[in-house]
Amino acid sequence: MMIPRLLKRILCGLTFLFAQAVFAADITVLISDQHGQPLNNAVVEVKTERPQARSALPLAIMDQVAKQFKPLVLVVEQGQQVNFPNSDNIRHHVYSFSETKPFQLKLYSGQPEAPITFDNNGVVVLGCNIHDSMVGYIYVAKGGMTIKTDESGQAMLKEITLPAEITVWQPLQAAPLEQTQRISLAENSPSSLQVTINTTAPTPRNTFGSKFKGGND
Template sequence: MFKRVLQRCVKNYCFLITCFLFSHSALAENIELVVKDQYGQQLADAVIELEQINKPYSPAPRSVAIMDQVHKQFLPELLIVQKGQRVNFPNSDNIRHHVYSFSQAKPFQLKLYSGQPKDPITFEQQGVVVLGCNIHDSMVGYIYIASSERVYKTDEQGRIELPLNDFPLQISVWHPLQTESLESKKIITINDKSGLVVTINTSSPSPRNTFGSKFKAGND
């Protein structure tokens, strides 16, 4: 009887040690990546996407994402979705908005409305969609449509922990204020577990030309 109890304790101990080592090993595979601008300032809301080279893309069904409008701002300012995902555009303000995009990935319009639009919009193609409002020119939002299920966003300190296991691995880095075209991504190859610092040249957003002036009367 004592022998069986001892054997069971040894097995449980070995199991716990194995779990600890596996967990420690898994954590050790994480790589910290920091994104900064050309002046050395950390960049929040940089999108990091792990490229799926020669792998078929078969995303699981996802719930409808929300791009709200609150206090004449898009909320969130940057929304990350998967290719084929639907997005709802509720208007939580007490004024009407006219949401539109001329972006190649998904041109569309939601003409003057308040409350809840009739249907969500499906974003079928990967890319970046810039949102505007033809009533309020200061409203700018972004929808990043990912082609990989492994996509992340840097925090307020411009940092992200990437769970990487295989090397070399390609990642893409994108930011809404980058000086490169919004359709461009910075491609980087990761060869080992050492930390990475990525620099993205940025600029202040330029004023946008809209045809919203004719809609503004009585709506502000």
């Protein structure tokens, strides 16, 4: 006796759902430096060929407080806009020479004229042309699951489908800043993954010069 076509479809659908459930897992990624110290502000991205399309991305905020970028590392999605409010009572001149998104917001206080759109995925290093100690980072993800580690160096990946590939990145890494470390996760990967990133002290950055600095410190 032949199984009706409708029943076959139902069985195929249940088989697919069961397979998805079997290979969906929660994985905790623990990131530390070469000395075993946990690294916060590391970014873990689950790579995907077809990121889920979103009709509207919220406006992200990279603030400037006490001559520092807040947060130090901002994670956004490709195509997302970022606003750069200046919450200090002095002017800042925000810029980036990064290939992912070169731009500058010339001397301003309060709100800039318009947000900046980050169309390309990659890492954007921010500086202030007035205050050399200011440095910040924008990590532009392709649109898949992307998590930033907390103070304990942990990032929880919820219900990811295995096998999968992830990348890890951290602003103090010894490797070039545009480079990410790729890690493959198998179907039988453990629920906890330890990753080491070799770090180095940040190097001095070049700025446009000192011609804008007078009266702004």
